Amino acid sequence: MALKFAVLGLLDQRPHYGYEIKQRFENSLGDIWSISYGQLYPTLRRLLESGHISKRVEPGQKAAEKNVYSITHTGHEIFQSWLEDSPKDGQYKVSVKDEFTLLFFFFNTLSTNRVLDILSKQLNRIGEQRSSYEKAFLDSEGNLDIYLRSIIRKGVIHLEAERQWLTEVIDTLSSNPD
Amino acid sequence: MALKFAVLGLLDQRPHYGYEIKQRFENSLGDIWSISYGQLYPTLRRLLESGHISKRVEPGQKAAEKNVYSITHTGHEIFQSWLEDSPKDGQYKVSVKDEFTLLFFFFNTLSTNRVLDILSKQLNRIGEQRSSYEKAFLDSEGNLDIYLRSIIRKGVIHLEAERQWLTEVIDTLSSNPD
DNA sequence: CACAACATGTAAGATGTTACATGATTGA
DNA sequence: TCAATCATGTAACATCTTACATGTTGTG
Numbered sequence: 001m002a003l004k005f006a007v008l009g010l011l012d013q014r015p016h017y018g019y020e021i022k023q024r025f026e027n028s029l030g031d032i033w034s035i036s037y038g039q040l041y042p043t044l045r046r047l048l049e050s051g052h053i054s055k056r057v058e059p060g061q062k063a064a065e066k067n068v069y070s071i072t073h074t075g076h077e078i079f080q081s082w083l084e085d086s087p088k089d090g091q092y093k094v095s096v097k098d099e100f101t102l103l104f105f106f107f108n109t110l111s112t113n114r115v116l117d118i119l120s121k122q123l124n125r126i127g128e129q130r131s132s133y134e135k136a137f138l139d140s141e142g143n144l145d146i147y148l149r150s151i152i153r154k155g156v157i158h159l160e161a162e163r164q165w166l167t168e169v170i171d172t173l174s175s176n177p178d
Numbered sequence: 179m180a181l182k183f184a185v186l187g188l189l190d191q192r193p194h195y196g197y198e199i200k201q202r203f204e205n206s207l208g209d210i211w212s213i214s215y216g217q218l219y220p221t222l223r224r225l226l227e228s229g230h231i232s233k234r235v236e237p238g239q240k241a242a243e244k245n246v247y248s249i250t251h252t253g254h255e256i257f258q259s260w261l262e263d264s265p266k267d268g269q270y271k272v273s274v275k276d277e278f279t280l281l282f283f284f285f286n287t288l289s290t291n292r293v294l295d296i297l298s299k300q301l302n303r304i305g306e307q308r309s310s311y312e313k314a315f316l317d318s319e320g321n322l323d324i325y326l327r328s329i330i331r332k333g334v335i336h337l338e339a340e341r342q343w344l345t346e347v348i349d350t351l352s353s354n355p356d
Numbered sequence: 357c358a359c360a361a362c363a364t365g366t367a368a369g370a371t372g373t374t375a376c377a378t379g380a381t382t383g384a
Numbered sequence: 385t386c387a388a389t390c391a392t393g394t395a396a397c398a399t400c401t402t403a404c405a406t407g408t409t410g411t412g
Contacts, residue, residue, distance in 0.1 A: 001277075002277050002280055005280070006280055006283075009283070009284045012287075029283065032273065032274055032275055032279065033275050033279075033280065082281075083281065083284055083287070083288070084288075086277075086281065087281065087296040087299070087300070092276065092277060092278035092281075092300065092303070093307060094276075094304060094307065094333075094336055094337050094340045095210065095276070096210055096329065096332050096333050096336055097210055097211050098270065098272075098273070099179075099180050099264075099270060100270035101210065101211075101329055101332065102180055102183070102184055102211065103260075103261065103264065103265065103270075104325060104328070104329065105184075105187070105206075105207065105325060105326065105329060106187045106261055106325075107325050108323055108324075108325045109190075109261070110261070110262075118265045121265070122265070122270065125270070126272065129271060129272065145286055146286070146350065146351070146354065147282060147283060147284075147285050147286045148283065150282070150343075150346075150347050150350070151274065151279055151282065151283060153343065153346065153347075154274050154279065154343045155272075155274050157339045157340075157342055157343045157346075158272055158274055158336060158339050158340075158343075159272050160339070161335045161336050161338070161339035162272045162335075162336075164335055165328075165331065165332045165335045165336075168328075168331070168335075169328050169331075172324065172328070173324070176324065
């Protein structure tokens with residue numbers, strides 16, 4: 001669902017070929033949203049079949065021929081209505097559904113010391129991830145679209161929140177031995 | 179993947195029947211991790227086929243017969259190794275990959291006023307979600323496992339982070355009209 | 357009597373992951 | 385010449401969502 005609109009959104013800006021779409025994901029949203037060819041090419045095929053995009057073949061300079069896709073009228077329409085209407089429904093929730101949380105749920109079967117060890121290692125990893133996001137955010141000043149920059153900032157803020165949570169839990173467990 | 183271990187984890191505590199497993203998800207992790215029968219029953223069948231759990235039929239008091247599942251030796255083994263070994267690999271990243279972020283990425287095509295409107299509505303919704311988590315957290319004092327309570331707290335912290343982010347973006351956009 | 361809660365599942369379709377398969381060009 | 389980058393895709397498998405299908409028990 002989401003990928004379909006992501007692709008339409010990029011094609012609504014200008015025509016792209018498949019490889020290039022993947023590139024744009026890696027470059028601008030890579031840390032946040034990466035896609036595989038196994039997802040991308042079938043999505044392009046489906047959009048083509050449903051008439052939301054059109055295809056033109058261009059000789060390749062460096063490698064194989066490029067399949068350059070452009071958005072059609074109906075494609076533009078459905079992208080616009082996704083962009084404009086879906087915020088009204090407002091189903092967007094913040095979720096903490098991730099595998100680490102699930103693992104954490106079962107930590108009550110481990111010794112407190114073992115848990116503290118795991119949590120402090122996780123704290124370190126999150127700290128590193130945070131630093132790299134922070135750096136990306138600072139480096140992007142002035143040369144990045146304000147929306148894209150805000151997304152990186154969002155990452156920084158949530159990583160900081162995760163650090164805060166881990167620190168809190170470590171404190172709680174340290175002062176409340178089973 | 180994750181659901182498989184979640185189910186094994188619950189069965190490692192004591193035997194459960196299908197409906198009961200779903201209940202435990204709703205009650206303890208409902209806001210965070212909800213599952214459907216369309217996921218659960220096939221997962222139970224696969225675990226049974228692979229010998230990680232066993233099944234015993236119990237007459238139902240209120241409705242249909244219950245299929246009570248217990249964990250087997252191999253099931254216990256793979257759950258333990260997931261619990262103990264997977265934190266070492268440490269692939270657990272905090273991700274901001276959600277549909278609202280994708281939508282936001284394309285907001286540069288809308289007018290700033292329209293975006294400000296959408297963001298402030300989202301801020302309200304997140305504020306409500308935060309209040310309900312905060313309430314759940316406060317209500318749980320003293321009567322909930324410390325790990326489960328911490329997961330609710332995690333939700334509160336990330337919702338607060340989301341609020342902070344939205345507020346920041348609203349401020350930035352308000353002071354930088356296109 | 358209707359409706360909520362109890363209890364089990366299947367089927368179809370969408371989506372995502374991973375590995376495989378192919379071949380050209382560029383630079384060290 | 386060898387690896388990296390460019391460029392396209394398919395196939396198998398796993399997973400998730402949604403809707404459908406069935407029947408019982410307790411409560412207002």
